[in-house]
Amino acid sequence: MLENLKLALKKQKKLIIIFLLTIFVPSISLSIFGIRAIRNERFRLAKQIENDHKRAAELLKSRIGAQFEELDSLLLNLARSPLFLKKDAAGIKNLFEVRFADNPQVDQVFVAYDGAEAWFPLFQPNSCAVPASPQLSTEVDRQLELEAQTSEFKDKNYITAVSRYRELSNSSADPNFKVQMLTNVSRCLIKAEAYKEAIQNYQKVCEEYPDSVNTAGVPIALFSQMQIADCYKKIGDFQSSLNIYVDLYKDILNMRWPLKEAQFKTYADLAEEKINNIFFTNQADQSMDDDEEEFLTLKKLQQERLEEWHVIADIDQNIIPEFRDSQGLSTYRSLSHQFHKTLNEKTYLLSFVQIPDSSEIRSLGLLGAKVDERFLLGQIIPDVFENSLFDNTSSVVLSQLSGKILFGDGDVSEDLLTATEFFEDNFPPWKIEIFRTKGEALGVLDLKRNFYFWTILTLIVVLVSGSVLISRTIAQEMAVLRLKSDFVSSVSHEFKSPLTSIKSLAERLRDGKVEDSERMQQYFSVICQDTDRLTQLVRNILDFSKIEEGKKEYEFAETDVAQLVTQQIEYFKRSEYGKGFKIRTDISDSIPHLELDSEALSQAFNNLLDNAAKFSSEKKEIDVHIKKDDTNVFIEVSDRGIGIPPKDLDRIFEKFYQGRDTLHKSSKGTGLGLTLVKHTVEAHGGRLVVNSRIGEGSTFSLILPIRTGKK
Ligand code: ADP
Numbered sequence: 001m002l003e004n005l006k007l008a009l010k011k012q013k014k015l016i017i018i019f020l021l022t023i024f025v026p027s028i029s030l031s032i033f034g035i036r037a038i039r040n041e042r043f044r045l046a047k048q049i050e051n052d053h054k055r056a057a058e059l060l061k062s063r064i065g066a067q068f069e070e071l072d073s074l075l076l077n078l079a080r081s082p083l084f085l086k087k088d089a090a091g092i093k094n095l096f097e098v099r100f101a102d103n104p105q106v107d108q109v110f111v112a113y114d115g116a117e118a119w120f121p122l123f124q125p126n127s128c129a130v131p132a133s134p135q136l137s138t139e140v141d142r143q144l145e146l147e148a149q150t151s152e153f154k155d156k157n158y159i160t161a162v163s164r165y166r167e168l169s170n171s172s173a174d175p176n177f178k179v180q181m182l183t184n185v186s187r188c189l190i191k192a193e194a195y196k197e198a199i200q201n202y203q204k205v206c207e208e209y210p211d212s213v214n215t216a217g218v219p220i221a222l223f224s225q226m227q228i229a230d231c232y233k234k235i236g237d238f239q240s241s242l243n244i245y246v247d248l249y250k251d252i253l254n255m256r257w258p259l260k261e262a263q264f265k266t267y268a269d270l271a272e273e274k275i276n277n278i279f280f281t282n283q284a285d286q287s288m289d290d291d292e293e294e295f296l297t298l299k300k301l302q303q304e305r306l307e308e309w310h311v312i313a314d315i316d317q318n319i320i321p322e323f324r325d326s327q328g329l330s331t332y333r334s335l336s337h338q339f340h341k342t343l344n345e346k347t348y349l350l351s352f353v354q355i356p357d358s359s360e361i362r363s364l365g366l367l368g369a370k371v372d373e374r375f376l377l378g379q380i381i382p383d384v385f386e387n388s389l390f391d392n393t394s395s396v397v398l399s400q401l402s403g404k405i406l407f408g409d410g411d412v413s414e415d416l417l418t419a420t421e422f423f424e425d426n427f428p429p430w431k432i433e434i435f436r437t438k439g440e441a442l443g444v445l446d447l448k449r450n451f452y453f454w455t456i457l458t459l460i461v462v463l464v465s466g467s468v469l470i471s472r473t474i475a476q477e478m479a480v481l482r483l484k485s486d487f488v489s490s491v492s493h494e495f496k497s498p499l500t501s502i503k504s505l506a507e508r509l510r511d512g513k514v515e516d517s518e519r520m521q522q523y524f525s526v527i528c529q530d531t532d533r534l535t536q537l538v539r540n541i542l543d544f545s546k547i548e549e550g551k552k553e554y555e556f557a558e559t560d561v562a563q564l565v566t567q568q569i570e571y572f573k574r575s576e577y578g579k580g581f582k583i584r585t586d587i588s589d590s591i592p593h594l595e596l597d598s599e600a601l602s603q604a605f606n607n608l609l610d611n612a613a614k615f616s617s618e619k620k621e622i623d624v625h626i627k628k629d630d631t632n633v634f635i636e637v638s639d640r641g642i643g644i645p646p647k648d649l650d651r652i653f654e655k656f657y658q659g660r661d662t663l664h665k666s667s668k669g670t671g672l673g674l675t676l677v678k679h680t681v682e683a684h685g686g687r688l689v690v691n692s693r694i695g696e697g698s699t700f701s702l703i704l705p706i707r708t709g710k711k
Contacts, residue, residue, distance in 0.1 A: 004485075008477035016470060023466040027459040034456045041452075050418045053394065053434040057421035060396070060432050063384045065423065067105060067376070068351065071369060072336035074099065075353040079367045084111065084355045093121040100369075105380065107372035108311060111355070113365035118316045123308060124258060144168050148184070158192035179209040179220055186227060195231040202228045219257040222248070222267060229274065242278045242291065245271055246298070253301045261309045268302050314343050315350070315370065323352060323366070332356040332363040338427035347373055347400075349428050381407050394418070397433045406430065483656040483671075490658070490670050494537055498530035529576045536610075537670070539603060544655070544672045547679050554597035554683050561633055561704070562591045562626055564598055568605050569624060577613045581620045588627040592706055596684060601702075604680040607673040608637040608700050614669065615698070616641035628706065632686070635702040643694040653678045653688070677702070 009016065078084075078099060083091040096109050100122060112118035148164030151157040162185050169181035182205050189198035202224040212220040225248045232241035249271035251257070252264065259267065275295055323339050337352045349371040354363040377398075385396055385407065395415065397408035401422075415435035422431050505523045514520050546552035569585060572578040612622045619640035627634050644652060648659045656671040677700075678688045685705045692698035 004478045004481045005474070007481055008474045011477055012470070012474055015473060019466055019470050023462060027463040027466075031456050031459050034452045034459075038452045049394075049436060053419035053436075054421075056396075057419040057432045057434050060384060061421045061423060064381065064428075064432075067380055068338065068371070068427070071106065071351050071371065072338075072353070075351055075367055075369055076334060076336055079353045079355045080360075084364065084367070085358055087113065089119075089121070096121045104375045105372060106369045107375070108308075108315065108370040110312075110315065110368050110370075111365065112316075112320050112368065113355070114363070116365070118312075118320055118368075120312050120315075123312060124255060141168060141171060144171075152184075152188055152191070156191075158188040161188040162192070175209060176212060179205060179212045180214065182209075183214070183220060183224070186224070190227070190231065193234075195235045199228050199231045202231075217260070218263065219259075222252070222257050225251075226270070226274075233278075238278055242275065245274045245278070246291065246294065249275060249298055253298060253305055255305075261313065264305070264309065268305070272299065272302065311346075311348075311370070314346075314348065315368075318343060319348060319350065320366065320368070323350075330363060332360055334360075338425065340427055340429050347429070349373055349376075377406055393437050395435050395437060397435065398430055399433065401426065401429050401431060486658070487656050487670060487672075491537070491541070494670060495534065498533045502527050502530045526576070532575065536603070536606065540607070540670065540672050540676055543600075543603070543676055547676070548655075552679070552683075554600055554680075556595045556597055556684075558593045559596040559598045559601070560591075560593050561596070561601075561635065562587045564596075564602060565605060565624060565626055565635060568602050568609070572606065572609045572613075577610060581613060581616075581622055583622045583624065586623065586625045586627075591626055591628055591633055594633060594684075594704055595707060596704070597680075600680045601684070604677040604702065605635065605637070607677050608702070611673060611700075612637050612639035612641065612698075615639065619697075631706055633704045633706060635704070636699055637701075638697060638699040640697040643696055644690070644692040644698055645694055649690060649692065652690070 078095065081092075081095060083095055092111060100106055100109055108120055109122055110118045110120045144164055144167055148161050148168065151164060152161035165181045165184040165188065169178045169185070172178050172181070182201060186198045186201040186205070189195075189201060206221045206224050206228075210221050214220055214223065225244055229241045229244035229248065232238070232244065249268065252259070252268045252271055255264075279292065279295070319339065319341055322341065323337070326339075327337060332354050334356075335353070339348075339350045339352060341348045350368055351371070352366050352368045355365045355367050356362070357364050381398060385398075395409040397405055399405045399408075415437050417433055418436050419434040420431055421433075423429075505527050508514050509520065509523055514523060543552060566585065566587070569583055573581070573583060609622065609624075613620075616622075616639050621640050623636075623638040625634070625636040625638070627636075644659060651657050652659065653674050654671075655675045657675075658669055658671040674688070681688045681702050681704065685707075687703045689701045689703060690698060691701075
């Protein structure tokens, strides 16, 4: 086997070298080159994408940063306004309204003078100073007031009290005192159950003194409206009462009066409770549904306002002090400062600038703005991100430094991080990350990869087909070598036995060891048969070699097929191979004479008889049947032998082929017999057909055409 392989390789050396040089080596080198090119290309594209993403992240950063820079320069400009120098509250409020009204980016602006509480002009109206308790100027007035109080509280003579308070109000020039007396008048009217008069009086107070504050710091207008609403309720006009309470509630929520946080809470709650009461007792008559809806909206607004109060308190109590501590702020510098702090899970993003004194040397305090994070994340960031032209192969995420995602596709765990960008001084305390979506091919590489991929694939296909071809050639070569060696050993064996037999018989005869003439005759006959056998063998081999070389020629002459077959059977019966065989012959009438090479056909028929005998076991019976139809003469040789396995049926006509099951037989054969028979029959324009069943026997049919015009 190994020997055969070596031989085959040697024989196909040229082919193998050509294959190696023209296919194998170039394919392998091209494949390696292709794979490396793909790798380099991938690397280059990955790098390029990384750079692109880095640039994109920087761009996003600067766009977001620009929002803060704009605010900073606005604050720096504002802080130089002389209004701050003059501490002109109304002017400052007005200035803020003009500059920040259309700026949803900022939700609180504040001024914090050194040593004073911070003031949020857009949220809180000017804080009004609480008036000192009025000092009554004259003895007459003091007497009058005492009388009024005695009438009201001791004598319960409200009518007298009303006129005394009125007198006091009229006689005074101090508006605070006047308004206070008028409220006392109203109070007494209520006590006197003169509700309508009380309402009128309160209304007058509201109209004439809309901004007055009582000594407890409560706006008189607010207090008066409440009383009016209560009076309406007392006289059974619930609808008017409700209307006034709703308006009042609105005014409180819209910060009409300068309330402190506690006052805001108290009066907003009070108004809410009163409205609730009217709803609960269902005392108001018309359009309740509309009112209720409005009421719910107001309740929500109250909630928002409370949150704003929290924010203001946080800024005032935590952020400004901390910011002040962190900076040396006494000297004025025209710089903006960013500050961020997280309180109760809320991130505060603020910008501070200093308010300069007139010489711009010292700082008077701080001007600050809180950025509306919700607006920033809900409007500005989406706008910025959407305009950054990211294709679907990448995703952008804005997150807190802790990793909490603020904006962008949350599911990036599978993706490849290509760029991270932090903001200057970590303000805002966020990071921008860009990811390449997992599974997305590297864009352009896809095309290129296809090109390289298909080239490599083609090379591999070429390589594999080449290898298969070479292997097949080598396998075939090995098979031929094996067949040849099998053939040589078979032929030697076939020659050896008759030669040995001839030699030993001839020697005995030569040495005069056989005296009996009958025996002598027998010896000669065996020698003749062996010689016939050898002749047959040699003839087969010679014919085969002629066929192989294309030199085999046939001499056709009109022949009596039936006679030819009968004669050959007779020879066969007398031969050593025919011994013990029962040969039945069945020849149909009027078998026509055919144009044949009688020698070749005899040899072919003999080969069939030989095989029939060789591959028979116990049942030594052979049937020869000659018949005809309109076009052909059939010469059939049937045995009751071992039969041919179906897988061998197609191959038995190949040169040198010997069935596996038959190789162990004593007579080895050459594997040429059927090849010759087939060639001969086909040279006569006929066919060789076989029918066989394992264990039952085989029938070989020589089908020869009857040529027209001949008998
Ligand atoms: P050989 O007889 O020398 O082996 P052949 O070409 O005559 O070569 O036959 C080829 C093979 O066909 C044989 O080896 C055998 O396996 C099979 N064969 C031929 N004739 C018969 C038969 N009558 N019965 C069984 N097998 C047969």
